[in-house]
Amino acid sequence: MAMKRYMKLVIRTCLILMATLLLVGCGETKTRKEINRRKAELKLHQETELKRAQEELWLTDSLLQQANAELEALQKQVEADKSALKATADELTLLTTTRMRRDSIRTQYEALGMKIRYIRKKQKELESEASKVEKSK
Secondary structure, three states: OHHHHHHHHHHHHHHHHHHHHHHHHOOOOHHHHHHHHHHHHHHHHHHHHHHHHHHHHHHHHHHHHHHHHHHHHHHHHHHHHHHOOOOOHHHHHHHHHHHHHHHHHHHHHHHHHHHHHHHHHHHHHHHHHHHHHHHHO
């Protein structure tokens, strides 16, 4: 009696083990396909965002250079007017607003630079993760 129970248990365990191995060995499951699809979409999204951020950074850089040139010229003019005691409130207000606009563009430039660095960092992490998966296979 005990031997029959033991044999049934062994057979049942073997069947479960074989079914599990069959499922694992049959290739990609629906979940694995979805994960791989999302990883591919993430990679495409990262590349698109990186290109968009680089283009925006290029435009922002040219705006920043222009704003810096305007601010320097305006500062020279205001300093000359101050030394001659001819500086007006409108000039000083224009200088302040030009400086604020330049600072705003600089902040945008720095934020785009950080965004680009972050995207590149995440891309490297995904590549290293993918290479680890390939090595483990």
